[in-house]
Amino acid sequence: MSTNDDLERRIAQFYATEAPSRAPDRVLESALETIDITRQRHAFIRVPWRSPAMNSFAKWAIAAVAVIAVGAVGLAVFGPGSSPDVGGPGATPSSTPAPTAPPTPSPTPTFPPTPTYEPPALTEAFTSDIHGISISYPAGWLSQPATAPWTTTSWILFREPAGDFLYDPSRTDHLFLELASAPLVDVTFDQWAAELLVALDCPSSEPVVIDGADGVLCGAAAAVPAGGRGYLLALYTSDDNADLRAFDSQAWFEEILVTVQLLPENAIDIAPSAST
Amino acid sequence: MQTELVERARRGDREAFGVLAGGAVDRLHAIARLILRDTELAEDATQDALVRAWRDLPALRDVERFDAWLYRLVVRSCADIGRHRRRWRAEMTILHLEPAESDRTSELADRDELERGLRRLTDAQQSILVLHFYVGLSPNETADALEIPVGTAKSRLHYAIEALRAAIAADERSSASSVRKGRMA
Numbered sequence: 001m002s003t004n005d006d007l008e009r010r011i012a013q014f015y016a017t018e019a020p021s022r023a024p025d026r027v028l029e030s031a032l033e034t035i036d037i038t039r040q041r042h043a044f045i046r047v048p049w050r051s052p053a054m055n056s057f058a059k060w061a062i063a064a065v066a067v068i069a070v071g072a073v074g075l076a077v078f079g080p081g082s083s084p085d086v087g088g089p090g091a092t093p094s095s096t097p098a099p100t101a102p103p104t105p106s107p108t109p110t111f112p113p114t115p116t117y118e119p120p121a122l123t124e125a126f127t128s129d130i131h132g133i134s135i136s137y138p139a140g141w142l143s144q145p146a147t148a149p150w151t152t153t154s155w156i157l158f159r160e161p162a163g164d165f166l167y168d169p170s171r172t173d174h175l176f177l178e179l180a181s182a183p184l185v186d187v188t189f190d191q192w193a194a195e196l197l198v199a200l201d202c203p204s205s206e207p208v209v210i211d212g213a214d215g216v217l218c219g220a221a222a223a224v225p226a227g228g229r230g231y232l233l234a235l236y237t238s239d240d241n242a243d244l245r246a247f248d249s250q251a252w253f254e255e256i257l258v259t260v261q262l263l264p265e266n267a268i269d270i271a272p273s274a275s276t
Numbered sequence: 277m278q279t280e281l282v283e284r285a286r287r288g289d290r291e292a293f294g295v296l297a298g299g300a301v302d303r304l305h306a307i308a309r310l311i312l313r314d315t316e317l318a319e320d321a322t323q324d325a326l327v328r329a330w331r332d333l334p335a336l337r338d339v340e341r342f343d344a345w346l347y348r349l350v351v352r353s354c355a356d357i358g359r360h361r362r363r364w365r366a367e368m369t370i371l372h373l374e375p376a377e378s379d380r381t382s383e384l385a386d387r388d389e390l391e392r393g394l395r396r397l398t399d400a401q402q403s404i405l406v407l408h409f410y411v412g413l414s415p416n417e418t419a420d421a422l423e424i425p426v427g428t429a430k431s432r433l434h435y436a437i438e439a440l441r442a443a444i445a446a447d448e449r450s451s452a453s454s455v456r457k458g459r460m461a
Contacts (some may be wrong), residue, residue: 007441008409014390015310015410023305027319031301031326032294038327040288040334154287175336199288238335 037129083243117175117237117247122259128164131181132267133231136259137166149269150180153192155201155221173240177256181231181267189225196223208254211262220253227264233257282339285330293333296342297326303411304350310406313395321357325350334430347411347421351403358399389444396443401436408433 082168120138127134129145137143146263148161156163158173167176184192193216197205202218210233215224221234235253278299284292294449304325309318328349336345407413407421419429 007437010386010390011405011437011440012409014387014394015406017387018310019306020309020315021302021306023301023322024319027305027322028301028326031297031323032290034323034327035290035293035297038331041331057415152287157283157286159319220385238337 013267090123115243115246116244117241119247119252120257126164126166127263127264128179128181130268131164131179131231132227132229132263132265133164133179133181133233134261134263135166135177135179135233135256137177137256138168141166142169143167146180150182150232155197155232156180158236171238171241173236174241175244176236178234178236179232181229181264183269184225184228184230185266189223189230192230193223193225196230199264208257210257211260212261217250217254219262220249222253222257224262226262229264231262267269278342279339282336282342286333286336286339290330293330297329300343300346301326304346307347307350307406307411308354310410311351311399311402312358313391313402316337317357321350321353324353324357328353341420344421346415347413348423351407351422354403355399365388389447390440392447393440393443395435396447397439400432401439404432405436405440419438 120140122136123139124137124141125134126137126143129147130149131146144165144167146162146164150156150162152162156178157164158167158176158178162180164179165176166179167173197216197218199219200218200223202221205216205218207214208217208222208224210222210231211226212222213224213226215222220237221232224231224233235249235256237247237249271272278296281292281296285296301322305318305322308321308325309315312318316335325346329346332349336342394405397405404418404422407418408415413421415433416426416432418433419426422429424432
């Protein structure tokens with residue numbers, strides 16, 4: 001009879017002799033060909049679930065109509081006045097939601113609510129030491145100011161020195177704001193922004209006005225010019241978290257953008273470190 | 277060095293990713309081959325894992341765990357491909373080789389016995405055996421790679437070994453029965 005150790009030794013030996021030492025060249029070649037035409041996924045470039053033209057009021061109105069409709073159907077079917085003649089006098093719904101008051105939560109939900117991130121109020125202010133920008137951010141979030149210039153036209157990994165990062169300490173790299181700017185040298189803003197959007201794998205962009213300047217918005221990332229500089233602002237929300245996946249990050253990002261002040265005169269372009 | 281390449285690849289540098297993929301493809305292919313026990317399917321799983329790696333790399337939170345993350349991706353690709361395979365594998369009859377014959381060394385018979393036993397395991401069982409006994413991951417590392425609790429990784433490994441032992445025993449009984457029937461005929 002084989003002992004445990006004996007069987008485990010046999011498995012290891014079997015794998016060692018059975019495993020191919022090299023993959024055929026076509027495996028890598030084929031994968032790289034596919035990768036050449038495959039976009040990476042960026043968590044701040046997501047197709048918004050809402051129409052870009054939909055504002056907060058419209059969302060509340062739709063929510064109100066939905067709640068009332070669900071309540072009306074519930075009353076009609078299960079309510080005290082329900083009878084075979086569904087739709088009778090006891091089931092008359094109100095069809096005009098009050099536009100000035102937000103809807104109250106339905107007391108008898110008929111399905112489990114989708115967990116959605118509730119963004120905190122933007123009560124704190126951050127002013128960048130080197131990027132020439134100030135912005136409001138939520139209470140309880142932490143900041144990590146940039147300590148190095150932004151020298152590439154691509155996004156900056158979480159907590160890399162070139163970016164200003166404002167982040168939820170309980171979620172760190174799953175939920176953060178990223179800010180950076182760089183001088184536009186021998187390049188127009190449109191050229192610079194186009195290159196940046198390609199780096200971000202942005203499928204399409206829309207115009208946005210930030211602190212009076214015309215920029216471009218793609219999901220929860222924006223680029224805007226001011227004083228000869230190009231600015232990158234992005235809200236990163238990880239798809240790893242169900243509540244963040246269900247969250248309309250672009251809508252919140254646009255609320256945050258309203259608080260932005262572009263201060264290019266305060267920007268400092270530190271010389272790159274010689275050691276890097 | 278690898279960390280720098282991973283960070284470059286995360287930013288969309290295809291050249292950096294090509295270097296990473298070139299360094300990992302043999303290992304991933306070997307893992308896929310051992311899990312799926314099929315050369316062509318292993319090639320498909322390896323390609324699929326590399327494309328997934330490129331596509332989802334920006335979501336990798338800790339670049340230091342790139343290798344473990346790659347193992348997870350190739351195991352997932354094997355599972356996906358394995359699910360398709362099961363649709364037609366049910367129609368197949370497992371070919372039982374006769375037990376050791378006079379011209380066959382005991383080593384060869386031993387290997388055949390293990391091969392048949394492994395083919396009876398689920399893809400999940402195969403995966404954990406390969407990660408532990410071929411890649412050499414500890415239960416903690418295996419748990420990390422598969423994104424499961426350490427306790428689950430340990431018990432899954434234990435049950436995979438037991439399932440293999442039972443499969444081998446069943447195979448021996450089946451072979452002995454065939455031989456008896458053959459002699460009676």
